[in-house]
Amino acid sequence: MNSSFQAPIGTHDVLAPQSALWEGLVATFAQLAFQYGFTLALTPMFEEIGVFNRGIGENSDVATKEMYVFQDRGDRTYALRPEGTASVVRAFIQHQPTTPYKAWYVTPAFRYERPQAGRYRQHHQLGVEAIGTDDPAIDVEVIALAWRFYQALGLRRVRLLINSMGHDECRGRYVNVLKGHLEEWREQLCDEHQKTWIQNPLRVLDCKRESCINVVNDGPLLPDFLCSECANHFASVRKGLAVLGIESTLDPRLVRGFDYYTRTTFEFVAEALGNAQNAIGGGGRYDGLSEQLGGKPAGGIGFGSGIERLLLAREAEGITQNLINRTIDLFVVDTSGLDVATVVVDELRNQGYAVVRSFDARSMKSQMKLADRSGAALALLIGPQEAESDQITIRDLRGEDFERDQQLVAREDLIFTLRQRLKK
RNA sequence: GUGGGCGUAGCUCAGUUGGUUAGAGCGCCAGGUUGUGGUCCUGGAGGUCGCGGGUUCGACCCCCGUCGCUCACCCCA
Numbered sequence: 001m002n003s004s005f006q007a008p009i010g011t012h013d014v015l016a017p018q019s020a021l022w023e024g025l026v027a028t029f030a031q032l033a034f035q036y037g038f039t040l041a042l043t044p045m046f047e048e049i050g051v052f053n054r055g056i057g058e059n060s061d062v063a064t065k066e067m068y069v070f071q072d073r074g075d076r077t078y079a080l081r082p083e084g085t086a087s088v089v090r091a092f093i094q095h096q097p098t099t100p101y102k103a104w105y106v107t108p109a110f111r112y113e114r115p116q117a118g119r120y121r122q123h124h125q126l127g128v129e130a131i132g133t134d135d136p137a138i139d140v141e142v143i144a145l146a147w148r149f150y151q152a153l154g155l156r157r158v159r160l161l162i163n164s165m166g167h168d169e170c171r172g173r174y175v176n177v178l179k180g181h182l183e184e185w186r187e188q189l190c191d192e193h194q195k196t197w198i199q200n201p202l203r204v205l206d207c208k209r210e211s212c213i214n215v216v217n218d219g220p221l222l223p224d225f226l227c228s229e230c231a232n233h234f235a236s237v238r239k240g241l242a243v244l245g246i247e248s249t250l251d252p253r254l255v256r257g258f259d260y261y262t263r264t265t266f267e268f269v270a271e272a273l274g275n276a277q278n279a280i281g282g283g284g285r286y287d288g289l290s291e292q293l294g295g296k297p298a299g300g301i302g303f304g305s306g307i308e309r310l311l312l313a314r315e316a317e318g319i320t321q322n323l324i325n326r327t328i329d330l331f332v333v334d335t336s337g338l339d340v341a342t343v344v345v346d347e348l349r350n351q352g353y354a355v356v357r358s359f360d361a362r363s364m365k366s367q368m369k370l371a372d373r374s375g376a377a378l379a380l381l382i383g384p385q386e387a388e389s390d391q392i393t394i395r396d397l398r399g400e401d402f403e404r405d406q407q408l409v410a411r412e413d414l415i416f417t418l419r420q421r422l423k424k
Numbered sequence: 425g426u427g428g429g430c431g432u433a434g435c436u437c438a439g440u441u442g443g444u445u446a447g448a449g450c451g452c453c454a455g456g457u458u459g460u461g462g463u464c465c466u467g468g469a470g471g472u473c474g475c476g477g478g479u480u481c482g483a484c485c486c487c488c489g490u491c492g493c494u495c496a497c498c499c500c501a
Contacts, residue, residue, distance in 0.1 A: 005491080009492080009493090060499095061498080061499050061500075062499080062500075063439090065425080065499095066499080066500085082500095083500095084499085109497090109501075111500075111501090113425095113498090113499075113500080114425080114426090114496095114497095114498090115494085116494080116496065116497095117494085117495070117496090118500095119500070119501080120501090121498085123500095123501060124501085125501060127501095141498095192498075200457095203499090206499090207498095208497095208498090256500090257499070257500055274496095275496090276496085276497085276498095276500090277498070277500075277501080279501065280501070281501070282500090282501075304501065305501070306500090306501025307501085308501075309501055310501090328443060333459095333460080333461095335459065363454090363459090364458095364459050364460055364461095365454095365455095365457095365459085365460065365461075366453085366461095367460085367461090368452085368459095368460045368461040369460095369461055369462090370461085371460090371461060372461040372462060372492080373461085373462090373497090379460085379461080381460075383457080383459050384459085385459080393459095395460075395461085397461070397462090406460085419455090
């Protein structure tokens with residue numbers, strides 16, 4: 001153990017029974033995404049580095065210090081994907097599917113940073129992207145999908161924060177005024193932002209230090225700088241959400257970590273997660289991204305959600321309900337040592353049953369223990385006697401009166417009997 | 425990148441002022457009826473006490489380093 005390998009820093013193996021939660025979560029999302037008209041997009045886990053840092057911004061933390069960058073043997077510079085959107089947009093540009101192109105994905109994402117609760121070097125995100133339409137109705141659809149997904153997971157204490165960044169011009173005007181304000185009060189900013197406010201003034205907005213918060217609080221607010229078109233768009237989105245009964249809270253200081261966001265931006269916060277890592281999902285519109293990546297102009301919007309954080313949030317809310325059934329139906333106990341068991345197991349699986357057996361010719365007692373622990377409803381016993389007479393003993397593992405509930409059936413009647421007993 | 429806490433069996437942890445073969449519970453394996461599970465009883469396997477160095481007659485225990493885990497800051501999912 002001491003000299004053996006272990007998973008790299010900030011990564012985790014997900015094994016049973018935890019992994020069943022993942023299966024359920026992904027299956028739930030896949031079904032929902034399908035219902036909303038999204039199709040699955042599988043894109044590479046690494047891309048030319050420009051795909052990522054052009055969109056998310058050369059100055060962003062993710063691009064400057066958190067990206068996993070490497071050279072391959074052909075001297076190309078690649079990066080492991082730090083987020084989901086850029087790859088899908090790159091694929092959109094490359095293949096030019098008909099618009100609106102609506103895709104969902106589930107993928108690992110990599111960020112080189114010190115791990116802590118709810119933050120890892122490899123985490124997993126699922127999300128959607130809708131590219132090629134500016135209609136605020138699609139914004140509503142994307143946000144609604146996320147909302148319904150959280151509900152399906154059983155989450156009840158989720159808050160939706162929303163804001164609009166406007167398009168380039170609105171944002172530009174705002175940033176100018178904001179810069180002026182920050183310059184005036186720069187001495188009041190926290191140490192960190194006294195140095196960086198010029199490069200990335202928007203970052204100061206979500207600084208959590210009191211000094212910066214005070215400065216920002218008397219500062220200009222983004223929504224006040226929206227042009228009429230952007231303001232209308234934003235109003236439509238909010239109205240659409242309201243019509244669906246989805247409550248959103250305007251957070252004029254909400255600016256997300258990636259530079260590509262325009263107009264609608266939003267974040268879902270799990271209130272049950274008290275710590276700083278309580279954002280379980282977020283996203284927004286990225287109307288300039290396609291062009292930044294060399295494509296034609298195409299507006300788009302998407303959201304991504306962290307699987308690990310969703311599971312943490314569920315745990316924090318005390319939700320234990322399984323999203324998928326992973327209990328097996330039958331355990332075949334074989335002490336005959338003949339091929340009968342192998343054939344029976346195969347037949348049952350072909351019939352659609354989940355069937356497990358033991359190996360290494362263990363004793364009957366030992367196999368019964370395994371059968372019990374397997375969670376199976378019934379054990380099928382095949383010993384020398386059954387093999388000889390072409391019969392099988394069906395034993396109930398869950399009934400209360402387990403001493404007696406045992407039934408000997410002819411092999412040819414097995415499936416028929418199981419159908420009735422398992423009702424499937 | 426910075427700071428705090430922690431590293432003893434698969435898991436959760438004991439381990440007395442440094443003293444000889446390092447313990448418990450759970451789990452695992454086997455047996456208690458040579459065809460039968462949940463309880464019970466008995467036995468067993470399993471640890472270079474994270475790693476390296478130092479102090480000492482002697483280190484799981486003290487010191488230094490290192491690696492890892494964890495939590496927090498920053499930022500994000």
